Amino acid sequence: MCKLFDNWSKQIKDYCEKNDYDFEKVKKMSQSWGKDVLVLQFHDPEKGARGLLDETPSPVVLLIKKEGDGQLLFETTENTSKYIGKVS
């Protein structure tokens, strides 16, 4: 779906392996993206029944930004281990 995810897939997988995160879970996260940024969120299908009447953001699991030197910067959140940790 998101070309950034596909393009950065190897680096994301490497990052997951180094930090004990489950890449298969990462692939299932909801994706939002801009020019040089990718946001992975956990979408709970049981929530959202009120549509746009409830705009509470879904939990952000991982932010990935491309730096000026081309390297990817990974930012974790308080939700990271919960949703993409290998043991949950």
Place this chain on the structure above:
Amino acid sequence: MSIHSIDSPIEQRNTGKGNPNAVLTFGIDLNNRQKQLLALLTEFDSRITVPKKAVNMTDLSALTAYTGDEFALFTKGNERLIIRGNAVSVNIDIEQAKQMSKQGYRWSGHTHPGVDFNCLFSSDGDRTILKQFDQSTSVIYNSKGQFLTFALEE
């Protein structure tokens, strides 16, 4: 009322009028077509249909910068439906989304008031509404004209 697409680009290039970030940061005025749109979108759940070229997501971002309210944009052929929300929501539930999808609308995007990057994050409600339309992505703009595209999970 006629809202012309030509009102925006020239004004915006010369004066900053209608530029969301300029509206928000420097109190620059809306451009003429944005003013005309806002005059018709007076309160929560105001809805108007305009020609496709008469509005784009940057216009809605500017309106959000000016009002602090969300706006949602739907497109069917050469027409656009704009719905005004409030600071935290737009009156679109699952049933309305299903009906609009049946009528042939696509969800072009919506705005989230604010300037921080996290204003661009989608909600469970955003994705639930997106599922009702025959499309896989939509966009969220903040009050500065920044945006992210969000997608359904595969």
